[in-house]
Amino acid sequence: MAALLRSLSRTSGLRGCASSFYHRNPYSPFSAAAEAVARDAAVGRGLAGLGPTAKGEKPRVVVLGTGWAGSRLMKDLDTTGYDVVCVSPRNHMVFTPLLASTCVGTLEFRSVAEPLARIQPAVSNSPGSYFLLARCTGVDPDAHTIECETVTEGEKDTLKPWKFKVAYDKLVFGCGAEASTFGIHGVTEHATFLREVYHAQEIRRKLLLNLMLSDVPGISEEEKRRLLHCVVVGGGPTGVEFSGELSDFIIRDVKQRYSHVKDYVHVTLIEANEILSSFDVRLRQYAINQLVKSGVRLVRGIVKDVLPDKLILDNGEEVPYGLLVWSTGVGASSFVKSLPFPKSPGGRIGVDEWLRVPSAPDVFAIGDCSGFLESTGKEVLPALAQVAERQGKYLASLLNHVMKVGGGHANSVVEMDLGPKFVYKHMGSMATVGRYKALVDLRQSKDSRGVSIAGFASWFIWRSAYLTRVVSWRNRFYVAINWLTTLLFGRDISRI
Amino acid sequence: MAALLRSLSRTSGLRGCASSFYHRNPYSPFSAAAEAVARDAAVGRGLAGLGPTAKGEKPRVVVLGTGWAGSRLMKDLDTTGYDVVCVSPRNHMVFTPLLASTCVGTLEFRSVAEPLARIQPAVSNSPGSYFLLARCTGVDPDAHTIECETVTEGEKDTLKPWKFKVAYDKLVFGCGAEASTFGIHGVTEHATFLREVYHAQEIRRKLLLNLMLSDVPGISEEEKRRLLHCVVVGGGPTGVEFSGELSDFIIRDVKQRYSHVKDYVHVTLIEANEILSSFDVRLRQYAINQLVKSGVRLVRGIVKDVLPDKLILDNGEEVPYGLLVWSTGVGASSFVKSLPFPKSPGGRIGVDEWLRVPSAPDVFAIGDCSGFLESTGKEVLPALAQVAERQGKYLASLLNHVMKVGGGHANSVVEMDLGPKFVYKHMGSMATVGRYKALVDLRQSKDSRGVSIAGFASWFIWRSAYLTRVVSWRNRFYVAINWLTTLLFGRDISRI
Numbered sequence: 001m002a003a004l005l006r007s008l009s010r011t012s013g014l015r016g017c018a019s020s021f022y023h024r025n026p027y028s029p030f031s032a033a034a035e036a037v038a039r040d041a042a043v044g045r046g047l048a049g050l051g052p053t054a055k056g057e058k059p060r061v062v063v064l065g066t067g068w069a070g071s072r073l074m075k076d077l078d079t080t081g082y083d084v085v086c087v088s089p090r091n092h093m094v095f096t097p098l099l100a101s102t103c104v105g106t107l108e109f110r111s112v113a114e115p116l117a118r119i120q121p122a123v124s125n126s127p128g129s130y131f132l133l134a135r136c137t138g139v140d141p142d143a144h145t146i147e148c149e150t151v152t153e154g155e156k157d158t159l160k161p162w163k164f165k166v167a168y169d170k171l172v173f174g175c176g177a178e179a180s181t182f183g184i185h186g187v188t189e190h191a192t193f194l195r196e197v198y199h200a201q202e203i204r205r206k207l208l209l210n211l212m213l214s215d216v217p218g219i220s221e222e223e224k225r226r227l228l229h230c231v232v233v234g235g236g237p238t239g240v241e242f243s244g245e246l247s248d249f250i251i252r253d254v255k256q257r258y259s260h261v262k263d264y265v266h267v268t269l270i271e272a273n274e275i276l277s278s279f280d281v282r283l284r285q286y287a288i289n290q291l292v293k294s295g296v297r298l299v300r301g302i303v304k305d306v307l308p309d310k311l312i313l314d315n316g317e318e319v320p321y322g323l324l325v326w327s328t329g330v331g332a333s334s335f336v337k338s339l340p341f342p343k344s345p346g347g348r349i350g351v352d353e354w355l356r357v358p359s360a361p362d363v364f365a366i367g368d369c370s371g372f373l374e375s376t377g378k379e380v381l382p383a384l385a386q387v388a389e390r391q392g393k394y395l396a397s398l399l400n401h402v403m404k405v406g407g408g409h410a411n412s413v414v415e416m417d418l419g420p421k422f423v424y425k426h427m428g429s430m431a432t433v434g435r436y437k438a439l440v441d442l443r444q445s446k447d448s449r450g451v452s453i454a455g456f457a458s459w460f461i462w463r464s465a466y467l468t469r470v471v472s473w474r475n476r477f478y479v480a481i482n483w484l485t486t487l488l489f490g491r492d493i494s495r496i
Numbered sequence: 497m498a499a500l501l502r503s504l505s506r507t508s509g510l511r512g513c514a515s516s517f518y519h520r521n522p523y524s525p526f527s528a529a530a531e532a533v534a535r536d537a538a539v540g541r542g543l544a545g546l547g548p549t550a551k552g553e554k555p556r557v558v559v560l561g562t563g564w565a566g567s568r569l570m571k572d573l574d575t576t577g578y579d580v581v582c583v584s585p586r587n588h589m590v591f592t593p594l595l596a597s598t599c600v601g602t603l604e605f606r607s608v609a610e611p612l613a614r615i616q617p618a619v620s621n622s623p624g625s626y627f628l629l630a631r632c633t634g635v636d637p638d639a640h641t642i643e644c645e646t647v648t649e650g651e652k653d654t655l656k657p658w659k660f661k662v663a664y665d666k667l668v669f670g671c672g673a674e675a676s677t678f679g680i681h682g683v684t685e686h687a688t689f690l691r692e693v694y695h696a697q698e699i700r701r702k703l704l705l706n707l708m709l710s711d712v713p714g715i716s717e718e719e720k721r722r723l724l725h726c727v728v729v730g731g732g733p734t735g736v737e738f739s740g741e742l743s744d745f746i747i748r749d750v751k752q753r754y755s756h757v758k759d760y761v762h763v764t765l766i767e768a769n770e771i772l773s774s775f776d777v778r779l780r781q782y783a784i785n786q787l788v789k790s791g792v793r794l795v796r797g798i799v800k801d802v803l804p805d806k807l808i809l810d811n812g813e814e815v816p817y818g819l820l821v822w823s824t825g826v827g828a829s830s831f832v833k834s835l836p837f838p839k840s841p842g843g844r845i846g847v848d849e850w851l852r853v854p855s856a857p858d859v860f861a862i863g864d865c866s867g868f869l870e871s872t873g874k875e876v877l878p879a880l881a882q883v884a885e886r887q888g889k890y891l892a893s894l895l896n897h898v899m900k901v902g903g904g905h906a907n908s909v910v911e912m913d914l915g916p917k918f919v920y921k922h923m924g925s926m927a928t929v930g931r932y933k934a935l936v937d938l939r940q941s942k943d944s945r946g947v948s949i950a951g952f953a954s955w956f957i958w959r960s961a962y963l964t965r966v967v968s969w970r971n972r973f974y975v976a977i978n979w980l981t982t983l984l985f986g987r988d989i990s991r992i
């Protein structure tokens with residue numbers, strides 16, 4: 001490139017007044033082939049990567065995942081004493097309880113995504129801390145290393161994924177669970193889950209596409225009806241909240257913005273058992289009333305097969321749909337199943353009461369990927385944001401304590417008191433059911449007594465609680481602004 | 497479906513308290529095959545579509561495109577006297593002058609997209625007005641009809657595109673131009689343009705991906721340097737603004753958020769001639785100073801070939817890149833070239849001084865797709881937002897006038913005075929060059945005298961001017977909030 005610019009100056013003489021400002025480019029010539037050789041050489045001597053830390057260096061905590069558990073852990077980790085290396089296929093945490101609202105434009109996508117660099121700035125500005133856009137593919141507990149592969153899927157003209165190794169002093173699994181499909185054919189291909197921001201984007205694009213296509217001449221009545229039939233499978237909080245948002249969108253915005261097709265839009269919620277089964281019976285009844293009042297059809301059935309334009313229930317009946325959202329809960333991921341550790345009931349990574357993986361020193365697991373081993377005598381906790389967040393917080397304080405008493409480095413077994421065990425106290429469950437309505441179940445377990453409230457008051461509590469839980473002030477500010485704008489101007493309907 | 501639900505109630509007995517709220521679904525059974533038959537039947541009797549309007553009905557204005565010209569026209573069209581049918585592959589207008597800012601997170605994507613339904617609510621709530629997500633594929637001026645095809649690209653499990661016809665009383669071409677590639681191999685495949693919101697999204701995703709990948713162990717120094725080399729081809733306002741935003745992003749945000757790789761990030765702007773050639777010479781000099789000061793390398797050269805990871809200049813030198821943005825202006829689109837109308841110099845749809853297509857009654861053309869016929873003795877106007885916007889405004893008032901004197905319907909030739917011809921008066925050009933710096937050239941033409949200002953004052957004018965031009969209050973509000981948030985908290989860097 002330097003040669004290039006020299007020759008450019010010679011041949012073109014850099015005519016015009018601007019010439020003196022055209023700079024030399026310090027790039028040295030190199031070719032893709034040379035790079036490949038360089039990389040192969042690196043691979044030849046074993047995978048490139050981050051080697052073990054030395055005694056004088058800060059110990060390294062490697063965290064897999066940027067969900068509720070991992071993000072909370074990294075936020076609280078004392079980076080004056082630890083280096084943090086996060087390995088995750090996404091560089092942000094998703095504020096999942098508000099994700100359903102983004103599908104219909106009540107909130108913007110960016111308002112529910114918190115970049116890890118804001119949660120834990122060390123990963124972007126501390127010399128030994130990193131965020132690595134990659135997936136963990138294997139663990140060697142004896143060598144205290146993990147193997148990873150970069151994630152570049154979905155981009156054109158990018159690098160091929162490559163593998164590398166990272167040595168850890170402490171390793172924390174916070175890599176979450178997978179959406180359950182129960183092996184039903186066609187779910188992965190034709191339905192959309194609601195767990196990541198790109199899922200919400202997909203749902204939004206599809207919904208707006210269907211609304212627009214159904215207004216174009218040449219479409220049959222039946223096809224129009226099918227396109228505008230939104231089916232949600234799974235009557236847990238996510239399915240109920242999404243159904244509520246959707247029918248509110250139809251009542252408030254579709255009637256006004258798509259008035260030609262408003263009578264064709266319908267929402268059906270399919271659930272095999274009872275909706276919101278973990279909630280108090282009065283709250284369930286209230287939710288059902290609200291959903292039905294806002295036009296959601298509740299259907300009890302089991303899905304047997306999913307085709308591109310209809311699903312088939314176990315009694316053989318066909319349900320045509322234009323948009324299918326699948327939210328039937330989560331189960332252990334194939335990565336978790338492949339790990340060489342004893343499992344909890346349900347196939348999660350088994351942990352003791354300090355969230356350690358007992359068979360592997362310096363390894364911990366938190367959030368949806370982990371569960372108490374049967375030997376602890378404790379039940380596996382539900383896959384809830386509040387469990388994950390509490391575990392992240394607990395483990396950060398445990399690890400900070402370990403570091404302070406000199407046990408931060410790998411295999412540095414120190415005689416010490418680990419402090420109190422992790423105890424989960426359920427703070428109550430919340431779910432919205434459409435505009436200005438929510439359920440708040442403050443009972444500590446399904447069978448205990450406690451307060452359960454529904455309606456505007458709980459909607460207000462819900463909004464306030466979430467606003468203060470959104471991690472950064474920036475996003476709190478944005479969510480408040482989004483809610484205000486939606487209130488003032490209605491939802492945004494541009495399909496970008 | 498009614499049968500389905502009846503049988504469901506029979507077989508499962510709808511156990512539990514919720515049963516009485518499970519509703520019947522009014523869907524009648526139908527199959528995809530039945531639909532196909534219905535549609536084929538429609539096609540058999542000629543394409544489905546919107547037929548000609550009757551004498552007593554409102555005349556129909558069909559507008560092709562949702563750019564500056566078409567959107568402004570539709571905004572001002574008197575919908576008490578006209579029905580509006582808009583045919584466009586996107587349902588929103590893009591506020592193009594602010595698009596460069598969205599690539600680096602200064603503004604959110606949604607802040608620069610204005611849904612057509614907000615610009616002209618009639619398309620969503622008036623019985624005879626529509627927005628049709630489609631592309632025009634042909635015109636029959638004698639029959640006063642156009643043929644269109646729906647646009648569903650990029651979505652999985654959606655309908656196959658279908659064709660339909662729309663009869664018009666007045667037809668307005670506002671379908672814009674295409675990015676120029678000068679037939680250079682590889683541009684379309686490997687470079688990204690900067691004309692649509694999805695282009696800005698692509699640039700942002702690629703930029704953040706490259707920043708993250710370059711931090712992963714196993715990457716070579718050269719590869720890292722290549723990945724983080726952003727090359728912009730074309731030194732017009734778009735190229736200069738994007739380069740300025742990018743280098744500001746590097747100075748303010750990358751240094752802080754990606755401090756491990758900050759010394760590898762570089763921006764190069766390649767231009768065959770002079771940058772900002774339409775601007776006053778002092779402003780050009782100022783822009784060059786500012787760009788160089790903020791670290792942009794200016795290279796004079798002509799691109800000969802574009803490969804996935806490098807481009808080749810006409811003297812054979814290679815320039816490796818990780819991100820390539822192409823903004824070398826626009827030219828007539830292949831659709832415009834295919835139209836059976838006389839063309840202006842440059843191949844645009846030729847119009848007279850009232851923006852009519854003289855050979856086709858009731859047909860008009862505005863914005864980048866149109867140009868004065870040589871016979872008018874006027875020069876083709878530049879492809880600028882302000883030209884398009886002024887033409888849209890002018891034509892709306894002309895069409896409103898025509899309708900009021902009874903000439904709204906097709907072929908209803910009325911003896912009338914069309915009013916003044918369209919005269920373009922250049923209001924000045926503006927371009928930003930990084931943070932708090934802009935150029936404002938208030939000269940009316942390249943050779944005339946006039947005011948030209950640069951620096952903070954013009955940046956302030958620029959921001960204010962754009963804020964009041966963003967169409968809706970909602971987006972003005974959002975842009976202001978975005979700017980405020982960026983000022984307070986820095987740019988958003990989550991890659992969603």
